[in-house]
Amino acid sequence: MKIERLSAKAEDYLETILRLSETPRGARTGDIAEALDVQPSTVSAALKSLKDQGLLDYSPYGAVGLTPKGRQVAEDVSGRHVALRRFFTETLGLAQEDAEVTACGMEHDVTPLVLDRMALLGDFLRNHPGMAEKWSAVRATAKGERAPGVESGLHELPQGVRGVVMAVDVDGSLRKRLVEMGVTPGVLIAVERVAPLGDPIAVEVRGYRLSMRKAEASKIRVKWRPGLI
Amino acid sequence: MKIERLSAKAEDYLETILRLSETPRGARTGDIAEALDVQPSTVSAALKSLKDQGLLDYSPYGAVGLTPKGRQVAEDVSGRHVALRRFFTETLGLAQEDAEVTACGMEHDVTPLVLDRMALLGDFLRNHPGMAEKWSAVRATAKGERAPGVESGLHELPQGVRGVVMAVDVDGSLRKRLVEMGVTPGVLIAVERVAPLGDPIAVEVRGYRLSMRKAEASKIRVKWRPGLI
DNA sequence: TCGAATTGTTGGAGACTTCAAACAATATCA
């Protein structure tokens, strides 16, 4: 069995033919040309070549159909396309059209392992309570859009996002120290930098930079603010 | 200013030349050929073409160097390559070599927006305490490898991963109900299905399927078990 | 320094993808 990798173009022709085959009109030369933004004469040449490779049933002026082998390739390509598009829209939050174009470009090189991991990551985010919302808020914030009113410990405030201090849930000397540093309800706060090992973190408040341990930061409740710093 | 998109191959030549330029040996025809797995004569042809496009400084038998314009393209391609590789290794947990090959294939179609979102997602996971570890455990589990000994509420147990019940942190009638259903420390448990809106969730214990609310599930501490269900 | 080994280029060719123009088949409608 030959495992000659088909070219990206050949894969696109098969994918398009599969999609059009499922419409009442069937796959017609002109429609394929339109879908792939090439001239009909180019499609004619492609059809002949794909037929010679045993991927299409086709005779001039006749209907275009996939052979079992061609269908298998087409469904494989289509599966990669759909999996990528899903990752781009549902996990990365891209617009349908951006996702569509990029997916169709990358589908020819992506490996099954990468697709598996992307799907796994998407499920992971969606299955963790609160995570999907926070991730969505991070995206919105990065885009400069209004972030939903997410609240979290300061240690969870993404870098580049400002927060408003809502409460400082500690007592004793630590509270006193934080208050002295100006960490009081209502003040704007941001995470400047996270040390490579994650602890301590640098925080900016009232124009000053403070350093605190992650455990301390987690005691400070903040509300995320729209817009980047 | 022409914004003719360069072909994927042309981008690969420029990227390779940039990389080799930074070595003491410089970019030599043979080395480029070796790096791209083509014959030296193919490289000669490519060099001439790239020179004609104003991307290379080069004369036959002479040293190969990038023009400012060529360097700009090369650094852009290289940036996309590195960003993708980083996402594949650090976020998706792929092996270096898989990441390398796939990145070099996809780098020619990926858009800046997609790269931004991938980086944002990676930072998001790493900046959330405990998330990176859990995600890493999910990946290991999916691969059938030993998962680190992650513990969480049952509501956070990924679908497809088994857990061992460690404790049922409730009292009263709910506790009684759970014990009657067989949810006791030491028993194997798994999340079967999460309803579209996340609540309730279907759980499998001792061969039976139970349904419970997410709030209830969160009271059941589980330790993740290696291997898929 | 000079001959041999290494390295790089040229020339010729084929596969692939595309187009425009000319031509052929099919579909539509009067």
Next chain:
DNA sequence: TGATATTGTTTGAAGTCTCCAACAATTCGA
């Protein structure tokens, strides 16, 4: 049904990417 409009193919040509074989330049040892 026959003329016309639409659709699809063929032909000829170009650009890209690749190879092999032959040739040319450069480098390296003796």
